[in-house]
Amino acid sequence: MPSFLARLRAAGSREPGAGNPILEGPVDRTLLGLSVPMIMAMVLVTAFGLVDMLYLGRYSREAMAAVSLSFPIAYLIHSIAGALGQGATSLVSRLIGGGDERQLRNFLWHALIVIGIFAAVITPLGLLLAPAALRRMGAEPGVTEGAILYTQVAFASSAFSLLPMVLNSLFRGEGDTIYPFKVMAVALALNVVLDPLFIFGPGPFPEMGVAGAAVTTAVSFLFASLMVLRELRNPRRRVRYDRAAWSWSPALLRGWANVSAPAFVANLSMPLSAYLITDMLAGYGTDAIAAFGAGTRLLSFVFLPTLGISMSMMIMVGQNHGAGRRDRVRETTLLTLRYALILMGVLSLPVILFPAWSLRIFTDEPTVIAAGVGLARWVTLARPMLSIVNITAFWFHAQGNGMMGMLPNFGMRVLLEPVGVWVGLKLGALQGGWLGMAAADLVGGVLCLALLFWRLGAYMRDAPAPVRPAAAPGAPSR
Incomplete structure (x- = not known):
């Protein structure tokens, strides 16, 4: 190696x-x-x-x-x-x-x-x-x-x-x-x-x-x-x-901005989502807010490796897309999905099985840990689907399609997760809120997987046909 x-x-x-x-x-x-x-x-x-x-x-x-x-x-x-x-x-x-x-x-x-x-x-x-x-x-x-x-x-x-x-x-x-x-x-x-x-x-x-x-x-x-x-x-x-x-070269700047500007909006969606969810949790006390903070930090560490794989995929898809190697774009995309889901499943397992112990890495307050156990267990169980959201976003970014790359994360963070938490809180108080967030991750992952496969299929169908070498003079035609 x-x-x-x-x-x-x-x-x-x-x-x-x-x-x-x-x-x-x-x-x-x-x-x-x-x-x-x-x-x-x-x-x-x-x-x-x-x-x-x-x-x-x-x-x-x-x-x-x-x-x-x-x-x-x-x-x-x-x-x-x-x-x-x-x-x-x-x-x-x-x-x-x-x-x-x-x-x-x-x-x-x-x-x-x-x-x-x-x-x-x-x-x-x-x-x-x-x-x-x-x-x-x-x-x-x-x-x-x-x-x-x-x-x-x-x-x-x-x-x-x-x-x-x-x-x-x-x-x-x-x-x-x-x-x-x-x-x-x-x-x-x-x-x-x-x-x-x-x-x-x-x-x-x-x-x-x-x-x-x-x-x-x-x-x-x-x-x-x-x-x-x-x-x-x-x-x-x-x-x-x-x-x-x-x-x-204005063309270079446009090519850069076509990805960077939507990516900036997508990046801002993360603190905006945290603000919206924190505001909804405020009615459930300081422990709920602290549990959300500790839980999201825990989840971010679990999620880091799959984010790194997704960014590496962007490099490979970008170079092979630029070189016209669509077969390698497809193979890279499918391998990234497989590796990310396997890795996320393995890393999530200890948190799902031992949620209270996992939260103690970030807090030793018993009331905060009790409030966050549901978040650590249920959201972590669904979090592998969020890796599909990031893979979809980076797949579009790699080809210079920033607007399509923005939609998965922005839709997930600003629409699905806050709505899921809001509905869950209404139906089942704090534990319902955590389940609502997990449900949002599942829905977002399934939608992005469908979008990715649809666009990947269209991408492969639109590939130019290979050019056959011209036959030598006098050679029999096939």
Whole structure:
């Protein structure tokens, strides 16, 4: 496997005509080879928040609450970076599949310009508007001021978040998921070392509390940005600096925006769904809200591996779609469905069998655990169907169809889940709400599976007929 991973990483740095495992290698091994580093990188990104909360929890209760309060606003930066990254991965993979090397390198310059524009807009707007938005939430003054400090540092350093998250997506589009993992591993290691120094202020370091956690994250992502920018000088990279390739291309920007803009809307649907469900649960007390928070964090960890497989599928589908290899698009899609459902079933089993024990990872409050057992058991039982929703979304993204890619997640998060919870609460109180959420996952998964098979069938039927070589002069016709 290590030698195969090395070949897979090298695929993104080979010239046209050289062997590319994504286009030519065994689909199952290639998909798994892409997925393992992708999943590990996603775990590391999630670990950033956990490390901050671990140290801030030892610092003060108000510090933890401040970071939680700032999450919906600070999440805006990650939503933008994630959407730009999805669009970049889709576009790069299709350009590589189509063999358009000049436009591939031209896109890098467009990506750097767009990152600069977004950072220049986000930073002043965030610094100006975030404090008022946080004060309107009505939290304790100490918590609010801590949240303001955290978001000010986050918005002031937004360029450091955008650069590695977006540019790593270019490497993933090449088929290299290993280098982005290394970048995030170095950044997380820095975060682990620097967090206690800037939060607690031992020795010569200043005690900064909540602001220290934000500063540490900014420094870590600054280092990640430098690593990524340096790697773009690698002459063996297919995506690399090339001044001769630069030319202003509205078509490239449209191809990027066609995926990124709908992906941004889909990303915003997740906090919107959480807000709607939390609002409905408020009538059932603090324990219900806390159980929802602990349960969703638990489910997000269970769901991470299948999300990584789905994103790896997007790379393979994008490159093979660009190369006209529809047979490999179909094989990749069906294998991804199989792997995701099997993996999700295996990872869900311990939570389904031991829901209370699983919730204790995030809370030790008996009343919260009692309220969340139904969520941990029933929603986890149905959660494998949610992997189909993400696979469907990424399948459309891979081909540049952002609007169709937006519908599965947006419909699931904003329509089906809130409606399912609302109906369940009306019929069966809190436990009914959890069952309603599980039912929504089942319905959403079945609908997306039907949509995916319908469009995949049409995609294969529309494939151009293979061109037969012309018969030699004088050869008998068949």
